[in-house]
Amino acid sequence: MHDRLHDLGNGFWNIRGSFVRDEMIDIGNQSALVRLDSGKFILLDSYTLTGEVREQVLTLTNNGKDIEAVLNVHPFHTVHCARVAKDFPHATFYGSARHHKQVPEVNWSKDYVESEAVAQRYPELEFSLPKGIYYISSNDSVHSGSLLVYHPASQSLYVDDTFELAPSKLFNDVKADINLHATTLKALKDEADAGQRYCDWALNLAQKWRDVRYFCGAHSGLVVFETGEFAEKLTATIHKARSTLEAG
Known part of the structure; x- marks a missing residue:
């Protein structure tokens, strides 16, 4: 899979990359470049930039000097962190407790x-942590x-694993269904109302972010949705x- 940079408009670029699992299957990977109101940039997730995509990002960001932070939003996506930090x-590197440990x-x-504190630092973005399941x-x-x-200006949703798309996803099928990650049941907290809280969270999110047009999934590719x-x-x-x- 060739790395590509997709300009989704209004200061949001989705970077599509590779992740080869079991030395056999490329399930894809992603990062995103976001331009802040200040003119500076942040990266969502750590992904090693190479070739043409690297040159494109460096051109946009004053040879990388304008990238002020990297927000690593998935606790288990740690492979590229050390390289991107170099x-x-x-840049300021933000991660979960697991990032710090790993x-x-x-x-x-x-x-x-x-x-x-991070959410308040970047008002150009909206953040949501699933309820009822373990973050780590x-x-x-x-x-x-x-x-x-979620980046409202471009109507782009950036999500690692929590929500996925159906098998047709890799063909950028506009009609692709949204699936829950296969490990969602195993991730439920040992609490009586965990499943209910997760469902209520997701339904509220669907309405709050109902204007999502671009779905950027770590292993699902980039899919464009119609309004609503x-x-x-x-x-x-x-x-x-x-x-x-x-x-449960």
Whole structure:
């Protein structure tokens, strides 16, 4: 899979990359470049930039000098953190507690990426942490928890793993359904109302971010939704899954 930079408008670029699992299958990877109102930039997630995409990003960001921070929003996406920290040593690196533990060589900010302090620092973005499931599961194979990021100006939703698209996703099918990550049930907290809280969170998110047009999924590719389609599809998915999730 060739790396590509997609300009989604109004200061948001989705970077599509590669991640080869089990040395066999490229399930894809992503990052995003966001221009702030100040004229500076941030990166969402760490992904090693190479070739033409690297040159494009450096051109946009004054040879990288204008990238002020990197927000690592998925606790289990840590492979590229150390390399990106070397590429942009002047940038502030935000991550979860797991990032701090897994990649101690990075000079992490004391503010966790999911903190209110970070949200207030970047009003150009909206953040949402799923309720009812563990953000950082004790099971390293459970990856459904992540910090979701919405960029209203471009109507772009950036999501790692929590929501996915159907198998047709790789063909940029506008009608692709939204699926929950396969480990969502395993990620539920050991609380009686965990499933209900997760479903209520997702339904509220569907309405709050109903204007989503561009769905940027870590392993789902970039898909364009029609107006209101994101809300409709996520709502339908939650209604279908609610009984199973609430049963735990």
